[in-house]
Each structure stands twice: as C-alpha cells, then as structure tokens.
Amino acid sequence: MNDDATSFLPLAPAALHILLSLAAEDLHGYGIMQEVARQSEGRYKLGPGTLYDNLQRLIRQQWVEELGRRSGDDDPRRRYYRLTSVGRGVLAAETARLAGVVREARLRLQMTKPQIPKPRRA
Amino acid sequence: MLRSLYRCLLRLHPSGFRRRFGDEMLWIFDQAVGKAAALKLLGDGMLSLARQWGLRSEFWHGISPAPTPQPASDGIPSFAILDPFRPRTAAVIHGLVLSTAVFCLTCFAIRYSWIHVLHVHIPEVQFESPSVMEPSTNAPAMPEEPAVPSRQEGRAKNDIPGPFGAEPGAEDKASGQPPVSPVPQNKTLGITPAPPGRAQVAPAVQPRSPLGLAANPLAATSMPQRRPTQLLAEADSSEAQKDSMFSHQISRTTIETQSQPQTYEGTYVVESPERFTISITTEDGHLVMNVAGQPKRALAPVSETKFVVKGIENCWIEFVRDRGTDADATIRQLRLFQNGQQFIARRR
Numbered sequence: 001m002n003d004d005a006t007s008f009l010p011l012a013p014a015a016l017h018i019l020l021s022l023a024a025e026d027l028h029g030y031g032i033m034q035e036v037a038r039q040s041e042g043r044y045k046l047g048p049g050t051l052y053d054n055l056q057r058l059i060r061q062q063w064v065e066e067l068g069r070r071s072g073d074d075d076p077r078r079r080y081y082r083l084t085s086v087g088r089g090v091l092a093a094e095t096a097r098l099a100g101v102v103r104e105a106r107l108r109l110q111m112t113k114p115q116i117p118k119p120r121r122a
Numbered sequence: 123m124l125r126s127l128y129r130c131l132l133r134l135h136p137s138g139f140r141r142r143f144g145d146e147m148l149w150i151f152d153q154a155v156g157k158a159a160a161l162k163l164l165g166d167g168m169l170s171l172a173r174q175w176g177l178r179s180e181f182w183h184g185i186s187p188a189p190t191p192q193p194a195s196d197g198i199p200s201f202a203i204l205d206p207f208r209p210r211t212a213a214v215i216h217g218l219v220l221s222t223a224v225f226c227l228t229c230f231a232i233r234y235s236w237i238h239v240l241h242v243h244i245p246e247v248q249f250e251s252p253s254v255m256e257p258s259t260n261a262p263a264m265p266e267e268p269a270v271p272s273r274q275e276g277r278a279k280n281d282i283p284g285p286f287g288a289e290p291g292a293e294d295k296a297s298g299q300p301p302v303s304p305v306p307q308n309k310t311l312g313i314t315p316a317p318p319g320r321a322q323v324a325p326a327v328q329p330r331s332p333l334g335l336a337a338n339p340l341a342a343t344s345m346p347q348r349r350p351t352q353l354l355a356e357a358d359s360s361e362a363q364k365d366s367m368f369s370h371q372i373s374r375t376t377i378e379t380q381s382q383p384q385t386y387e388g389t390y391v392v393e394s395p396e397r398f399t400i401s402i403t404t405e406d407g408h409l410v411m412n413v414a415g416q417p418k419r420a421l422a423p424v425s426e427t428k429f430v431v432k433g434i435e436n437c438w439i440e441f442v443r444d445r446g447t448d449a450d451a452t453i454r455q456l457r458l459f460q461n462g463q464q465f466i467a468r469r470r
Contacts, residue, residue: 029146030153048150048163049170052143056181077145 005086005093008061014046014054019063019091022083026067029055029079055081063087124160125151131167136174136182179210383409386441390456390467400456400467411439436461 011019021027021035029051036046046054058064064087067080083091128151132144147167154160174181209217383404390400401412402421409421411431421429421439431437442455458465 029143030150033150047166047170048143048147049166049173052139052147053170053173053178056139056142056178060181075149077149079146 005090006097008090009094009097011090011094012054013044014050015058016091016094017044017046018051018054018058019083019087019094022064022081023088023091026080026082028081032081058087061086063090124157124164128160128164128167131164131171134171136178138181138183139174139178176211383407386453388453389470391470392458392465392467394465399470400458402456434460 017036017039018032020039021032027035029048032055033046033048033051036044055064059066059081063084064081065084067082069076069078070080125148129148132140132147135144151160151163154163386402386409387404388402390402392398392400399414403410403412405418409423409429411419411421413419419434420432422432423429427441427443429439429441431439436459438459440457440459441453442457443451444454454469456467456469458467
C-alpha cells in the first residue's frame with residue numbers, strides 16, 4: 001500500500017489540504033473550505049471551483065468518498081465527504097515525505113546558521 | 123443579479139460536473155457575504171468553467187471510479203479492461219492541426235515534385251451507341267486511323283525530350299524500330315513511314331513555330347500516300363488482330379463524326395502576341411491542319427468538334443460554333459490546347 005501511495009506523491013497543495021481537512025471528520029464542501037482556511041491561518045483559500053475540481057479527482061481515485069446528504073441537516077444541498085483508507089494512506093505517505101523535507105531543511109539551515117562570536121572576557 | 127450570473131455560469135459547466143456539484147457551489151455562493159466576495163466567486167466560476175471544458179474531458183459525463191488492479195489469486199494473473207476513454211480537447215486539436223499540415227505537405231509534394239510518377243493523361247473520348255458503331259460502307263475512310271494516341275504510342279512519346287512533342291524519328295527509336303522502313307510498322311495507328319530518301323533529307327531538329335510545334339516528318343509525309351479503301355481494310359485487319367476494342371470504337375466514331383469535314387475548313391488567326399495562322403483543309407475527306415513553316419498535321423476526331431493533332435503530344439483542337447452546340451451553326455472559332463496552354467483563333 002505504501003509503495004502505491006508514494007507513486008502519487010508529491011500531492012498538489014489543494015489536494016493535500018483537502019485530504020488533511022477530511023482527516024479528522026466528515027465535512028461538506030463549504031466546511032472543507034473553512035477548514036483549509038483555518039489550517040493555513042487564512043493564507044490559503046480554496047474557491048468552490050478549485051475545491052470541487054479536486055474533489056471529483058479525489059473521488060475518482062477513491063481517496064475520498066461521497067456520503068450524500070445528512071438527515072436533519074439545515075440545508076439539503078449540502079453533501080458530505082469522507083476520507084477513505086486509501087486516501088488516509090496517501091495522506092500519511094505525503095506527511096512522512098514532508099516531515100523528511102522539513103527535517104532535512106532544518107539540518108541544512110542549522111549548518112549554515114551564522115556563528116555568533118562569544119563575548120570576550122575582560 | 124450576481125447570483126443569476128453565477129447560476130448561468132454553473133449551467134454552462136459540463137453536465138456531469140453540474141449535476142454533481144452545481145447545487146453545492148450555488149449554496150456556497152449564497153453563503154458569501156458582500157459584493158467583493160461574490161465577485162471573487164464569480165471569477166472562480168469562470169476559471170472553473172474554462173478548466174472543466176478545457177482540461178477535464180474525462181469528467182464531462184460524470185465520475186466513473188478509476189480501475190483498481192485486481193490482486194492475483196493463486197499465482198494466476200488477472201486482467202482489467204480500460205475504462206471508457208475520451209481524448210482531451212487539446213489532444214484532438216493538436217491531432218487536427220497535425221493532420222492538416224501533413225495533408226497540405228503531401229499535396230504540395232505531389233504538385234511540385236520533380237519526380238512525375240503521378241502524371242496521368244486521360245484523353246477525352248466520347249463513345250457512340252452500338253448502332254452507330256456498325257461499319258458503314260458509305261462513310262469515307264481515313265488516311266490514318268484516327269485513334270487517340272495509344273498506350274504504345276504514348277509511351278514512346280513520353281521518352282521524347284522537349285515540352286511539345288515528337289522529334290523526328292523519335293517514335294521509331296522508342297519502339298526499337300529502325301527510323302525508316304518501307305513496310306508499314308504499325309497498322310493499328312495507321313502510321314506509314316516515309317520513303318527512305320525523304321526521311322534522310324529531313325533535318326535532325328525542325329524549326330519551331332511560335333507555338334513551339336516540333337515537326338514530325340513521319341506523320342506529315344505519310345498522310346496522302348494511302349487510298350481510303352486500303353486504309354480501311356488495314357484498319358479492319360488490325361482490329362481483328364488486336365484485342366483493342368477501344369481503338370475499334372474510336373475508329374468508327376471517327377468515321378461518323380467526320381462526315382462533313384468541309385464545315386471546319388478555313389483560315390483561323392491566333393490573336394496572341396505571336397500572331398500566326400492556322401489553316402484547316404481537307405485531304406482525302408479528312409481534316410488537316412497547317413501552320414505556317416510547319417508540315418501538315420492530320421486531325422483525328424474524338425467528338426464532333428474536338429480533334430487530336432496527330433504527331434504532337436497533348437495537342438487538341440476544338441471548333442466553337444456560333445450558337446453553342448447547334449449543329450447547323452457556323453464555326454467561328456478554333457481553340458488550340460497544347461500542354462495546358464490555350465490559343466484562340468478566330469475564323470477569317
């Protein structure tokens with residue numbers, strides 16, 4: 001499974017954020033948009049066109065499944081989406097890849113960190 | 123207003139996308155607060171529209187799950203079929219442009235190639251009904267069998283250099299025959315070689331007229347040396363020997379169409395920068411063309427008004443009547459076609 005998942009990496013930012021927003025709970029489209037904005041602290045905002053374009057591709061790849069409408073919801077137009085086990089595996093692989101990138105970046109940044117001269121004793 | 127516009131945008135999306143996500147996108151638009159947010163969503167909708175039609179052709183008719191590879195059971199490989207595939211629009215446009223370019227290139231190469239392997243000359247021939255084809259004893263005979271240049275003759279002439287046709291003795295060289303022989307070489311074509319003395323006297327290269335018609339003493343000198351009855355008999359015997367039903371029909375057609383050759387007689391003047399005169403006369407009941415400074419040429423009819431100039435490749439004459447196709451009308455004009463050029467000569 002891991003080998004299959006790594007063949008799709010790296011993920012596009014929009015796909016990564018959508019998978020990440022669905023990792024905790026099932027959300028509808030507008031909820032995904034809100035969650036992505038919250039995760040990125042408002043720096044990355046998905047429009048509905050981009051969101052549903054990515055969602056239809058994720059559904060086709062069976063990383064996300066559509067749950068349909070929920071009973072008792074206030075608006076019948078809302079549909080909920082859930083991360084599948086395949087999608088979760090892909091997200092885990094991408095997270096591991098990003099963790100490696102971050103670790104490597106930190107190492108490199110520490111090596112090139114400018115040496116602060118110690119104060120001389122009087 | 124903006125909502126209606128956004129709804130129109132959603133309606134323009136591919137049906138599969140619209141059915142699945144259209145309501146949700148409209149609901150999200152309803153959640154937007156303020157005009158700026160609505161305009162932003164409108165822009166996003168336009169981008170989405172372009173993206174769905176231009177780049178997502180596989181989703182035009184809905185989402186079908188991607189095929190998942192089936193695991194092999196007991197070491198036996200399993201097979202999966204491909205899902206329905208529709209090429210992308212960009213790929214179709216590329217293919218169209220590429221195909222058009224290749225087609226144009228091929229046409230250009232055929233048109234301007236220096237290797238003329240596709241040069242096909244199809245003479246215009248009109249066939250008469252079987253009743254007309256029957257031999258008629260009253261019909262005058264031809265000094266030469268008025269067939270369109272046959273395959274053999276055409277092949278010999280194609281070897282001849284120069285744009286306007288035969289050099290002296292070229293036909294005989296091409297057919298492997300000696301240039302002059304007292305015995306008739308080709309009865310089907312009705313070509314009678316000239317006497318040895320005359321052929322030897324003929325210069326190697328004949329002077330050309332303004333038209334560039336190369337003289338062919340073979341054809342020019344052979345015409346008046348046969349009696350019509352003798353020629354008709356020769357034509358009949360050659361038809362029996364040959365499997366060429368085609369030449370048989372042509373010869374009979376010729377006899378029918380040349381029943382009144384006197385109507386074509388006269389002097390025709392070509393009003394081109396190189397002004398010259400074409401005389402059409404009758405010899406032994408058959409039409410002969412005479413251009414100043416050149417030997418006489420026999421005319422072999424292929425229809426009532428069209429004639430092949432014998433001895434010159436790709437040379438035709440058409441007589442134009444005063445009132446179109448009216449058979450009783452006077453002939454006022456002559457058109458000479460040679461190698462794609464046309465000369466109009468008015469009757470004097």
